[in-house]
Structures are given as structure tokens and as C-alpha cells.
């Protein structure tokens with residue numbers, strides 16, 4: 051234990067001290083002897099950003115970037131939700147004429163694409179960018195400018211998609227854009243190109259965030275935060291980031307090949323010239339199934355945090371919970387073919403993928419048992435975050451059960467492309483990710499804003515969502531078994547599907563109302579909410595040691611971690627490290643496994659160049675939809691912007 | 707929350723090499739991403755080859771000379787690359803400058819050879835799926851050549867200014883690490899592009 055409390059206590063080698071002496075570094079002001087108020091004042095000056103619009107656009111503070119990610123993702127949630135409501139309005143009655151087939155195709159594609167790529171993944175990244183540095187006790191995220199850049203790239207990609215929708219050029223080939231439908235022969239015009247390029251934008255951004263998060267967890271943990279003291283939510287973000295790194299290149303490569311087929315007539319997916327349509331499906335689902343876990347794994351991290359805080363005891367089975375995350379990540383790569391059972395794969399292959407699809411239920415089961423065991427015998431206060439966790443457990447288990455059902459080939463063939471599948475994946479996505487997400491938002495909102503969200507509105511929010519969700523989607527199982535196919539813009543009245551569709555649409559109005567309440571609550575509480583103390587839930591992880599909202603520099607002095615719920619272990623006062631510079635953005639770099647202090651490094655500050663680079667990249671991406679030469683001059687443009695980014699502006703600056 | 711001082715960090719050094727440095731890990735992250743891209747590109751080429759038993763379909767295999775020459779230059783460059791790395795680790799400014807200049811020139815030469823390679827493929831990208839794969843593989847690798855040569859050129863210029871000190875040495879070392887990856891990634895692609903069609 052004493053080793054952990056004094057992880058950096060080893061004496062400093064003489065030559066290091068001599069090197070410091072020689073480089074004149076002794077002049078820097080260090081925090082050691084500064085009184086607290088003075089320290090806060092000087093750190094705020096060093097870590098703050100310039101005021102004004104340019105200052106705002108130049109921010110590389112991970113909390114500002116993370117918050118922008120949230121707000122943007124929520125706007126896309128509202129847009130995709132509106133698209134869903136339009137579909138439910140059209141489908142409420144048979145033979146309805148609100149929306150024609152062409153527009154309907156665009157709308158369901160926009161809904162699916164926006165929900166997956168512009169809402170669900172980025173909103174999880176938002177938590178990663180905002181919370182991971184706080185939870186590991188760091189002053190900032192690794193590569194702060196890269197994180198800022200990733201936000202702008204994401205924003206511009208989303209804007210491109212929705213502007214195209216307004217111009218009647220939205221993709222209309224479904225969220226997975228199967229070839230040959232999306233290829234040059236069956237989709238002339240620019241719609242599929244918009245889809246493919248939107249993929250490129252969002253994947254660049256996710257990959258950048260994944261690298262930042264991984265390096266933050268590996269190298270910027272507070273002293274003493276050994277691997278077995280990393281908070282579960284951070285483990286979840288870390289494992290997710292690895293899944294991103296290995297899954298997303300597949301879809302980027304696929305969408306690039308699709309655009310090449312469409313723009314310069316390569317033949318990757320063209321059967322006539324030796325290409326293969328199924329190749330698209332392999333590449334897409336190699337990414338697409340892990341994608342579901344990219345959304346789900348961070349959500350399990352939220353659940354762990356909330357359950358532990360509300361049970362007021364450390365997680366039961368820390369190690370199994372971590373191993374379950376890792377196992378899920380590995381298995382998620384063995385599953386892609388289950389989306390392709392209907393394509394007539396060889397028998398043995400299909401059996402293998404059935405087995406691995408069923409196997410993935412095991413780690414999920416372990417997680418659920420650990421959470422229940424953590425809560426066992428406790429009487430957690432049923433505040434809104436906890437309500438959403440309960441809702442998650444119920445809905446997710448149901449979604450998992452239908453999941454195990456469709457993992458078997460004969461059943462899958464029966465319900466393939468029906469509303470049964472639509473019901474299944476909304477149970478998993480909304481139950482497994484959106485419910486924990488809303489819970490997490492209620493949970494961390496006080497940290498983000500310094501105010502509590504309204505509990506009363508929160509309870510209404512939850513119950514409306516729970517009832518509305520089940521009404522909307524439960525009946526879709528039945529509709530699917532009755533044979534209603536997905537992606538149809540209407541259906542005849544003698545099909546008998548009318549009444550259940552009406553029920554579903556009514557449910558969706560309740561669900562939409564619940565999201566409305568959520569937005570009202572979030573906005574209202576921003577000004578009117580009760581002031582939040584620094585640790586309203588009496589939780590144990592490091593972010594709760596900070597004021598709400600945290601200052602630009604996060605920790606005035608880097609905490610020293612002695613337990614995986616450090617605040618519960620050190621109730622009186624927190625041991626901290628000192629000796630970092632206060633007039634430069636200096637941070638602590640620690641070792642990978644034991645988190646021993648290793649280096650002091652100066653990190654780059656605010657800069658407008660990430661935004662300029664993102665603009666250059668966006669010009670290149672959008673222009674290359676129209677001309678292959680844009681890849682050349684656009685590349686030069688991006689190169690020039692990156693030069694501006696990396697070239698040091700003063701002799702002081704040590705840039706990324 | 708109340709705090710108490712426990713550990714002094716002021717004696718820690720301001721930068722380090724290899725896995726001590728965050729940038730090294732960042733580079734490794736991008737190497738993993740791009741490595742995955744290469745693995746997938748190789749995989750899909752083999753997949754399409756499996757679908758089309760006559761590989762190179764109706765085209766002639768590529769001329770061996772430019773690609774083999776490039777492979778030779780890349781392998782030789784590893785030595786210069788190591789020298790740059792070593793000079794940086796020793797904090798040897800003139801050595802670092804020298805080897806960075808050499809690496810920039812060699813890098814430019816590899817880009818020139820790559821252009822020649824495209825001309826000697828004996829197939830257009832739009833001729834058939836085989837041609838598309840050949841162009842994809844060479845193109846994907848070419849973007850890496852260009853990125854790293856650009857990066858090397860900028861670093862070289864920096865080392866001739868007043869910024870050429872301190873942490874910059876570990877940047878040089880990370881850049882050298884990335885180049886080794888670019889070379890390593892080429893070897894299987896060389897086999898796939900030049901020898902598999904001759905099998």
C-alpha cells in the first residue's frame with residue numbers, strides 16, 4: 051500500500067536535475083509553495099482560452115469540446131427522431147399518402163444513418179472526451195487539438211448530410227447502403243456519394259477520438275491508478291476505443307471503394323467485371339456488428355458508475371466486469387456474418403457464427419449478475435439515473451432474448467427483413483444504449499453544469515419513455531411475425547396490420563414526448579436547477595472531487611489514487627502531487643501499468659488551426675464527390691493547413 | 707475537497723523516448739488503424755482472387771522492375787532511418803540534420819518510383835476487379851509514402867531553425883518509427899501486387 055501512496059517517492063537521478071539546471075528550467079514557477087487561491091488564479095490564466103468568437107473557436111479544452119459533442123449529438127437525435135415521427139405518422143394507417151415512396155426511402159435512410167453515425171457513436175465519444183480525463187485525474191485529454199479537430203470534422207460531416215437532405219439529395223439506400231443498389235448502375239446522381247462521404251467524415255472523427263482516449267488512459271493517469279484501480283466507466287471507454295480502431299477502417303475502406311466505383315469506374319462491386327457484391331456486405335458488417343458494441347460498451351460503463359454510486363459500495367466483481375468488456379469486444383468481431391444468413395453461406399460457416407452469436411450473451415449475462423449483486427440487499431434511492439438503469443435492465447434483457455432467437459439461422463430466415471428485426475434492434479439500441487445514456491446524463495449533469503436536473507420532470511421523462519418505448523416497439527415483434535416487411539412506405543388495409551401500427555404510432559408519440567421533456571429539463575435546469583455540490587451522489591471516482599463545473603485546468607494538484615473508488619478511501623483529505631509548472635500547460639505523464647510518475651510534459655494550448663484543418667478537409671471531401679482531381683488539390687490544401695497547425699508559433703511552444 | 711501534498715514531481719524530465727512518450731503511443735494508434743486498413747485491403751484482394759480463379763483476369767502481370775527497385779530502396783532506407791533515430795537519441799544536432807536530409811531525399815525518390823510503378827502495372831483501374839485491386843493497394847501505400855515524406859520534410863526544416871531542440875528529438879524518433887511501419891507494410895503488398903499474379 052505504501053508503494054501506492056508514494057509512487058513517485060524514488061529520488062530524482064542527479065543527471066536529470068543537472069539537465070534541468072542547464073536548460074534554465076528552474077525559472078519556471080512551480081505550484082509547490084503557492085497558496086490555493088493564488089494557484090487557482092494562475093492556473094486559470096494558463097489553461098483558459100482567449101475570450102471572443104475566435105477564442106471560442108480555438109478552444110481545445112476537452113470539457114468544452116466534449117460539451118459541444120453532446121449538444122451536437124442531441125441536435126442530431128432530435129432530427130433523426132423527427133424523421134422517425136414522420137415515418138410513424140405515415141405508417142399509422144394503411145394506404146396513407148403523407149409521404150411518397152421516394153421521400154420515405156430518404157427518410158428511413160436519414161433516420162438510421164443519423165441515429166447510428168451522428169448520434170449514438172458521437173454521444174458516447176462526448177462522454178469519453180469529457181469524462182475520461184477527469185476520471186483518471188488528468189489536466190487535459192491527450193492530443194487536445196486532435197480532439198478539437200475531430201469535433202469539427204464530425205460537425206461538418208453531419209451538416210453535409212442534412213444539407214443534402216434539404217436539397218433533395220439525401221441517400222435513399224438504407225443505413226448500410228448495400229451494393230449493387232448503391233452502386234453506379236442503380237443509384238445514379240449523388241445520393242449514395244453523400245452517404246459514403248458522410249461515413250468518411252464520421253470515421254475520421256471517431257478514430258481520432260479513440261486514439262486520444264487510449265493515450266489518455268495509458269499515459270495520463272494519476273499516480274497510483276494502477277490497472278486494477280481504473281474506474282469501470284473508463285475501462286469501458288478504453289475497450290470501446292480499441293474496437294473503434296479495429297472496426298472502423300473496414301467501413302472507411304468500403305465506402306472509399308464504393309465512391310471509387312461510382313466516380314472513376316473501379317470494379318470492386320461490379321459482378322460483370324469480376325467484382326463481388328457480397329464483398330460489400332462482408333466489409334460493412336465486419337464494422338457494423340462491432341458498431342453495436344461501440345454504442346453498447348460505453349453504456350455498460352455508465353451503468354456500472356450509477357449502480358456503484360447508488361448502492362454506495364464498490365462494484366461486486368470488478369475483475370469479471372472488466373473481463374466481460376474485453377470478451378465482448380473480442381467476440382463482437384466474430385459475429386458479422388450473422389447479418390448475412392440470408393445470403394446462402396456454407397453450412398459450417400453459418401453454424402460457427404450462430405455459436406459465437408449465442409456466446410456473446412455470456413459476458414452480458416455476467417455483467418448483469420454483477421450489477422444485481424452490487425445492488426443486492428441495498429436500498430438504492432430511486433432517483434432518475436437509477437430509474438433509467440432499471441429500465442435498461444428490463445428492456446435489454448428482452449432485446450437480448452430476441453437476439454438469441456435471430457442468431458439461429460432458420461428463425462432468422464423467417465423474420466429476415468421484417469419488423470421483427472426492427473423491433474429487436476431498437477430494443478437493443480434504445481434499451482441498451484439510450485436508456486443508460488439518459489441515466490448518465492442525469493447523473494453527470496451536475497458535474498457538467500453545476501446544477502441538478504429536475505427530479506420531477508426526470509420521473510415523468512422516465513415513465514413516459516418506458517411505456518412509450520414498449521408500446522412502440524413491442525407490437526413491432528408481432529407485426530414482423532405477421533409478415534410486415536421493413537422499409538415499406540405503406541401497406542394495404544386488408545393486410546390486417548393497421549391496428550397494431552396505430553398502437554405503435556401512438557407509443558411513438560409518447561416516446562417523442564419523453565424526449566421533449568428531457569430537452570426541456572436540460573435547458574430549464576441550466577438556469578433554474580438547484581445548485582449542485584461537487585459530489586451530489588456521494589460517488590467515489592475522481593471527477594467528483596472537483597468543483598461543479600470543473601475549472602479549465604481540472605485538478606489544481608494531481609490527485610494520488612489509492613483505491614478504485616478513491617474518494618471513498620480518502621474521506622478526510624485527498625493526497626496530491628505537486629511540483630508542476632503553473633505558467634505553462636504542464637501535465638504529468640505516467641507509466642502504462644503502474645501509473646508511476648515519469649515525465650512532465652508541456653502540451654499545446656488553444657489554436658484555431660484544428661478548425662482550419664477541418665475546413666480544408668471538408669472542402670476536399672465534399673469536392674471529391676464531384677471530381678476525382680479534388681483528391682489531389684484537396685490533399686495539398688489539407689497538407690498546407692496541417693503545416694500551419696504543426697509549425698511552432700513561438701520558441702516557447704512545444705506542439706503536438 | 708481538502709488535499710495534502712504527498713509527492714513531488716518537479717524532478718521529472720520534460721520529455722522521453724519510445725513508450726515513455728504519449729506521442730509514441732499516438733503514433734502506434736495510427737499505425738494500428740492503418741495497419742488494419744492494409745490487412746483489410748490484402749484480405750479483400752485475396753477474396754476477389756478467390757472469386758476470380760484467373761488472376762490477373764485478362765490482364766498481363768505488372769513489370770517487375772520498378773516495384774522491385776522500390777523494395778530495394780525502401781529496405782536500404784531503413785539503415786538511414788536508423789541513423790536518424792540514433793542521432794536524435796544522442797541529441798546530436800548535426801547528425802540529426804544530416805540524416806533527416808538524406809531521408810527526405812530518399813523519400814522523394816520512393817514517390818518517384820511509385821509513379822513509375824503505376825505506369826508499369828499493365829492494367830487500368832477500371833478494366834476489371836483485378837486492376838481495381840492493384841491500384842487500390844499501390845494507392846493506399848502511396849498515401850503513406852507521401853504523408854511520411856511530408857512529415858519528414860517539415861521536421862527537417864524545423865531542425866534547421868531555433869525549434870530544433872528538446873522534445874523535437876523524440877519527434878524525430880517517432881517519425882523514424884512510423885517510416886519503419888511504412889516499409890514493413892510494403893513487403894506483403896509487394897508480394898501480392900507483383901508475385902501473386904505470376905503464380
Ligand code: HEM
Pocket residue numbers: 131134135137138158159161162163165166170223224225226472476479480484522535536537538558561562
Ligand atoms: C424515437 C424513437 C424511434 C422511433 C419511433 C424509431 C422508428 C423507426 C422505424 C419505424 C424504423 C423502420 C423504418 C422502415 O423500415 O421502414 C426505424 C429504423 C431504424 N432505426 Fe429507429 N426509431 C427510433 C429511435 C432509434 C434510435 C435511438 C436508433 C439508434 C441508436 C435507431 C436506429 C434505427 C436504424 C439503424 C434503423 C434502420 C434504418 C434502415 O432500415 O436503413 N432508431 N426506426
